[in-house]
């Protein structure tokens with residue numbers, strides 16, 4: 040396992056972090072449960088393989104996740120750091136911050152939470168909750184009291200909002216989305232590092248999309264074994280990223296991810312980085328020319344998910360993620376409405392498209408192509 044400095048926190052984090060959100064759970068008579076022994080076995084397996092960061096959150100596994108993580112970290116407290124998050128969508132009053140902190144200390148059964156995040160900040164929650172309800176001040180108080188070790192945020196908004204939040208100077212790490220298919224946070228990540236924050240990336244394989252084989256992406260790093268390796272090497276090849284979080288569901292998956300991470304033990308050379316960047320830019324331009332996903336063309340009277348079909352077309356045609364496009368298109372066709380063949384050529388979508396895409400015509404072509412890969 041490779042370890043990297045996590046910003047100015049003083050912690051050397053494993054390049055691969057364990058996302059606890061996908062630990063196995065099951066439903067019985069309308070209630071959700073986790074098999075404690077199985078989950079703890081997976082977590083301990085990850086720790087033994089050198090992973091030293093585990094990420095949980097209030098809502099994970101129908102709110103059962105933190106109890107399991109709390110039990111699993113017993114005996115590992117000097118080696119492993121735990122991260123959890125305040126569910127900002129539930130925070131309505133200033134006291135709520137303390138409620139969620141104290142309750143999570145209880146659920147995790149710890150005296151101090153190592154990395155305490157404000158969960159899923161965007162501009163709205165930052166302006167209306169963090170600033171108005173004195174969350175930053177209370178976070179600092181919690182740190183002074185020794186109830187949390189590091190002040191962090193996770194993030195889902197535009198990169199300029201991430202920079203604005205970083206500029207408060209209140210945070211030590213940021214958890215954000217970044218992968219081969221979505222590089223929108225790349226500059227903000229660099230900015231975060233320049234301000235001394237540690238950067239942890241979620242979604243390195245783009246929600247499973249980069250788990251599928253792709254001949255196009257294979258060309259980016261010909262010596263890589265498969266697409267997940269390319270995806271992880273891309274994320275960890277960015278020197279501003281300290282750790283890639285991966286949600287793991289089994290010991291076999293831990294083994295596979297650890298093995299992949301071990302092959303990502305070098306930052307990409309500036310030559311490799313440039314080649315990947317240039318190629319991705321060209322690929323991105325190709326997709327941009329096609330459809331930006333803005334959805335201004337909606338609603339379609341026939342319920343056709345136009346941008347989704349164009350996106351799948353791009354995944355197949357531009358990124359070579361044919362298997363993924365095939366499966367998702369099959370799912371889309373099995374839904375009650377939205378078959379692109381139901382288009383009545385009303386032309387409403389094309390009138391609203393800022394890219395001047397002749398939507399009905401392109402839709403027909405995209406659907407025809409996606410149908411050909413179904414067999």
Ligand code: SF4
Nearest residue numbers: 339382383385386388
């Ligand atoms: S032309 Fe077809 S896709 Fe466009 S809005 Fe009309 S029915 Fe929907």
Ligand code: SF4
Nearest residue numbers: 330331333334336392
């Ligand atoms: S309006 Fe045009 S660019 Fe936007 S999602 Fe629809 S087709 Fe794509």
